[in-house]
Amino acid sequence: MKISLNWLNEFVNLGGIDIRDIVSRFSLTTAEIEGYEIKKPKLDAVVVEILTCEKVATSNKLSKLTITDGKKKYQVACAAPNVRVGLKTAWANVGTKVLAGIESTGMCLGADELGMSNLHESIIELDSSAKVGAPIAEALPFICDTIIEIDNKSITNRPDLWGHYGIARELACIFDRELKPLKKTSLTDIALLPEVPVKIESDLCQSFGAVKVKNITRKVTPLEMQARLFYLDINPHGFLVDLSNYIMLEVGQPNHAYDGASSVRLSASKGLRDGEVFTTLKGQVIKADMAEEMLFIKNNGSAVALAGIMGGQESGINADTIDAVFEFATFDSGSTRKTAAGLGIRTDASARFEKSLDTNLNLLAAERMVYLLNKYDKKASPASKWSYKTTRETKPIALRVDTAYVEKFCGVKFIWKDIIKKLTALGFEPTMVFPSADALDVVVPTWRATKDVTMQADIIEEIVRTYGYDKIVPMPPRVDVEPIAQPVKKVLVNRLKDALANVHGLQEVHTYIWSDTPSKLKVINSCIKGCDYVREALGPSLLSIIAKNGQARIFEIGQVVSNGKDEHRHLGICVPSYAELASILRALFGAKFKIGEFAGVAGFHPKNNATVLVDGKAVGCIGVAVDKDVAIAEINIDGLDPTRVNGGGKTFAAPSKYQKNHLDFTFEYDGVYGDIESAFDKFKHPLNMGFRLKDVYNKSYTLEFTVGSYEKTLTAEDINDIWSKIIEFGRKNGLTLKQ
Amino acid sequence: MEKELKALKTLADCQAFHAKYLGKSGEITKQLQGLKDIEPSKRATRGAELNILRRETEEKLFKIQHDIEAAEANAKLMNDPLIDVTNPLTYTARPSGPGVTPGGLHPITQVIREVEEIFAGMGFIIEDGPEIATEYECFDALNCPQEHPARDMQDTFWLSDGRCLRTQTSAWQNHMMKKYGPEFRAICPGRVFRNEALDARHENTFFQCEGMMIGKDISIANLIYFMKAALTAVFKKDINIRLRPGYFPFVEPGFELDASCVFCKSGEHCPVCKSSGWVEFCGCGMIHPNVLREGGIDPTKYQGFAFGFGITRLAMLKYDLNDCRWFNSGNLEFLQGGTK
Incomplete structure (x- = not known):
């Protein structure tokens, strides 16, 4: 604003x-x-007086003038209709040229040429007391x-x-300066005049006042008023319209004027009559079926304005208006906002009503308007008394604030008499509760009481902002020191990212939460058409990064949804080698794999894909993404144990002091190693200290078992026993010992 | 025709079907050509029917062809050797040596880490919330009722189930209060979403960090203390801060917090603060009693402050970037970074 x-x-x-x-x-x-x-002023202009003025015969508009700037006389051609001898006006010496055969030096200026209005029909008319030769800003101080x-x-x-x-x-x-009272013409002591009938027929109208003014003869807005409106981006139109805008910008009360030539009976009610059509000033058409929840101002029963937003095409005043009825009302903020937003019309009026206005502004604005009308148009006078109805008047609010609490809340010791002075300057009425002075009673003025200031915290804001935030001294709080357990989810993410970036050499990337792969959850107001599904997997986003950058080693930890509702955190990894991807996951989580379960999934290699298992539980999948020829992993990391990431969470025990033995077995098996591993994971023997895969050749798997004891050195019998048990266990599980 | 479509097994079948119905002298094509002989009053309706039939048939055929092609490609892939990932000896070593780009964390992650370390060092819990929020979490619990104009201030991405992508990390405030309240201090960094057109200064997806501290006598002076300490640690320079009135429905009073500009060089115009000496850094304030109440905390006994600042913006300041779009660009040359 x-x-x-x-x-x-x-x-x-x-x-x-x-x-x-x-x-x-x-x-x-x-x-x-x-x-x-x-x-x-846009041009370097001075005050001049017109000494002679005659029509130019060869032109139907131009006049030939002689003017003086007090030092010198100039001949000027001018097309303005209001040129006359003796007129003092603004003139700028912009050079000499020939117009319609007349030599013309400089130009006489209109308000638009000085940059203070959009009107350009006539040249500036200065007061006869204006000093010839003075800079224009001296004669028209408001231009600056x-x-x-x-x-x-x-x-x-x-x-x-x-x-x-x-x-x-x-x-x-x-700045501790005095606020001058607004000059007004009282409308409450002219009760003898008739009323303008006004009626409120809907709760959405909180208050509704009107006053009729007669004998308005002024058409052209005073220059000062024009300049103020124009500088604030409102183009002057004519006196009554300009005055209406002026009042709104001055006191914040939007208002509306109606031609008062015929009888005016105003009411505020919802909806339109069957078949009634309302057309706004800007040409937007509102039909009865869409208007049910909209509030209208009606004159003699017909809608003339969309309340608080915009007038209708036939309601308003025009250049011939002599008697006018001015309406000052307060409308429900939420309803104004909803109607305005629904129609896509936002006006200076609706912007204000949306903020919840004070109903007491109605009379204040009306009295100010009548004052200004009279000031600029001496003949105009009220033709009605102030006609006013209200359903929900804004009343002052009384609040009590606890002074000790305020000081604790702010961390400041206040000098309360200064606070009282500042609050008073804002229109609050503060009173210290004596004798204890532990509370301050504050009456909130109506213009702050519509929703802005309704409780103690709001008063605290007034106190501390006028005291000055910059005067508050930073202070550490006193708190109990307690150990803090950081949430597991966060720790997991941090550990994973460190391992992936630092140990495995992957680059972290971020991709958008939406994707073009259909899912059950959609963004309904996305600006990116076709890419408005909430993603169920990170994979497609990572593949698109590969498409942009070529082969790369990347990962992302991000949010996805499943079943169109549950949010999960996924880890997605993309690396060129499928075998390496598997080894990364083994290192990260001690993951194991089950091959071939994603054979039918689009984009996955039908053979080279696997389910990822952590502690026997499926947490995701890996596979070769066929069209990009990269390996990709998609893991749901919710619930994974952060302490075990990348080999963490180990236990430590003293090694046995007796010698261990290593026994090698080569089994023949027509399948993947995972089967052998999961079989021997179940092998139980007191001397078994674990096994590992030592070599693979042509479906022959060589396993190395470590056998030993904490109690003794193994005898040949001990070794023979476990030797034969391993072979037997293998045989039972379909593994033939290679001879 | 439907039966014939179902019987298509090979690409050759498909071609034959296409020729029979949709080709130059196919049946549907012929009927379309014959339209000109139909009585004019019926021509439009019949024409529309035929065009729909042609389009639908084309679509069905296309899908069948596509499925056959996919199946054939799959069959071919079945000849590829099986890579036994269950075998730990099947291992390709991570590429190493000169010329190989080492891995790295996203620049935003690095900034978040720094912020987390600073606040963790001051005893704050590091929380972590979901990106999808309910309307309650994002608005109602934050003192923005249905008719509140604040709902207009943020352009929200709404989801088909009535929830939204959180527009602010404040959406996790209610949860934090219920989980840790009444006395706690926590930050919650995370990703937020705004329905805005992208340009150098606007992203629809960016990172924020929320912070809250609630206790029996937490004051505005404490808020200033923490923000000054945190910013001094982030910029590794003594930072002054100042508060201005700011309006956020979930705090009362609400502030805009400016930090003294660390980029100003004497005698030169500073593009960051426009030579004002201050950089707008975050919104903050004393938590609104209604917000505390929604979080199950009695506002007559407890009070506290909350703040929310832009991690993405902080990263831009830190790395001297003037376009926020790089962070989500997926451009690896950018993400891998360089050395100064």
């Missing part, structure tokens, strides 16, 4: 304060300022301004800051 410094100065004297201080103190106390811009831009997101919780007066109140508090 843009804010004019000139406008603020009308309510709080900020003289002598550097703009950079305003920006920084406001940012530190209230809300973020995105930047500021200095406005100056500083426009501050506040980050809208940082004031979503502050409905009171959506107008200049609210910002002025903050600055008055920050």
Whole structure:
């Protein structure tokens, strides 16, 4: 939102304060300022007086003028309709050229050429007291301004800051300056006039007020008002429309004007009549069937405005309006937001109503508007009394804050009389509860009481932000020292990543959680069409990295879903060699494999694939990805024991002091080694100290058994016994000893 | 025709079928050509029917062909030798020697590790939450009711089952409070998602780190202390921090935290802080009483602070990158890094 410094100065004297201080103190106390811009006249113009004026015969628009800047006379051709002798206007010496056969030096300027409005029908009309030859900024001081831009997101919780007066109140508090009262014309002491009938027929309208004004003759908006609106990105249209916008930007109350030539009976209610069609000012058509939950303003029963959002095409005022009815209302924030978002229309009005406005703003804005109307159009006068209905009036909130708690919460010892002064400047009414002074009673002003300040923590924020966050001294807390057990899942991930990167030489990658492989869970509002399934595996993402980079050694640990609901953490690995992949998993988890279970799975080699087993439990799969010719692993690591990663979790025991013997057996078997291994894993004998595969040749597997005892040196009988038991155990399991 | 489709066994069968129905003089093609002789009033309907038939038949045939091809390719692969991965002697050594790129951790992981070590050193638990969140976890439990405008502030990826991809690591706050509360301190680094168009400064997938500390008398002064200590450790320089008012529904009061810029060189324009001397670093605040209550913690007895900062942004600052898209690019030349 843009804010004019000139406008603020009308309510709080900020003289002598550097703009950079305003920006920084406001940012530190209230809300973020995105930047500021200095406005100056676009051209280097001075005040001139028209001495002679005659129509140019060869042109139907041009006049030939003689002007003076006090030092010299110039001849100027000008097409404006309002040229006349004696008029003081703005002129810039931009060089001499010939127009319609007339030599013309410089140009007389309109408001648009000075960069302060979009209007260009006429040249500037200055007051007769303007000093000829003076720079234009002296005659029109408001042409120079500083426009501050506040980050809208940082004031979503502050409905009171959506107008200049609210910002002025903050600055008055920050810089300890006086906030001037808003000049208004009271509407409550003109009770003798008739009412404008207003009616609230839906809870979505919290309050609804109207006032009629007659004899409005002014059409052109005063230049100062034009400049302020224009600098804040609102193009001037005409006096009444501009005034309506001006009031909104000044006090934050959106409002609407209706032509008052015929009788006006206003009401706020939901929905449209059967067959009724409402067309917004911007041409959006709303039919009765879509309007059931929308709030409308109706005049004599017909919808004339989409409440809080936008007027209709036929409701408004026009250039001929002499009598007008002004509406000031408060609408439900949630409903305004929903309707506006649903229709995709966001206006300055809806942005404000969405923040939950104070119902007391209605009368304030109306009284300010009548004051300004009168100021600029002496003949205009109220033709009705203030006609007002309310269903949910905003009331001040009374809160009590515990001073000791506030100090503990902030970690600061406050000087409470300073705090009371700051809160008062913001419109709060704080009273220390005596004699103990252990609590502060605070009445929250209505403009902060709609939802922003409703509890003790909110008051604490007011106290500490106006005190100054920068004055808080950092302090370590006092805490009990306790051992901290870091969550197992996190430890597992860290250990795996270290082993994969450092021991196995793999590069970690990150890929997106969505994929183009269909799954049961979909992102419904993805901007990436076709790639909006929540992935069930990391594999496809890793393969796409291989496709981009060529052969590589990569891994990812990331989230996937199964059954369209359960989230799991997977480890995916991609390396060129299938045999190496298996050895990585053996090293990482002590994994074992069961071959051939993924024969039918798309992309997997029908033969070279296997289930990965950890402690006998299937946790994933490995295989050769056929089209990329790489090996890929996909392991669900939920529930794996981090202490055992990469050979961890070992036990240690003193070796036997007696000699061990190694016995070799070569078995013939037409199958994979895993079968032999799982068979001999079950072999039990008191002297068995384990076995390993020593050699494989042509379906002949040589196993080396270690045999020994902790109690004695083995005798020939001992060895013979276990020797024959091993051979027999092999035979029972289909393994023939090679002779 | 359906029966014939089912009977197709080889690619040659498929070709024959195509010629019979869909080829230049196939039956469907002929009927389409014959449309011009049909009474004009019926032509449009019949034409539409035929076109649908042609398209559907083509699709079915294509799928059958595809399946046959896949089966044939599979049959061929069955001739490949079996690699016995159950045999520990079947081993290919990891490539080594000069020219071989060593493995490495993703740059984001390295930054997360650093942050984790700093906070673990200060006695924080390192938590780890899921990436899919319920609406309750991501919004309701964080004091953002249905109508709350804060729900608009984040562009959420919604899932078909009503859940969402978490837009902030704060989605794990409720869980942490229930698991460790009422008195604890923990951080939760993780990946978050926002429905945004990608550009150099915006990713739809990036990393954040959430932090919480709750106790009987945790204060704003404590929050400032921890953030200053943590940032000083991260940047290995004495960092000043300042708080500004910030609005986040789950804290009250809420702050924007700025860190003094470590990149400014005297006399030069600083592109990082635009020579303001301050870098916007994170959102933080005192945990809102409603959020504590949702987490099963009595706000009249306990209070605490929470913060959330961007790990991805921190990584960009640390590695002096001006495009956040590199992290998810899968570009190995980038990920493997270099030496300075």
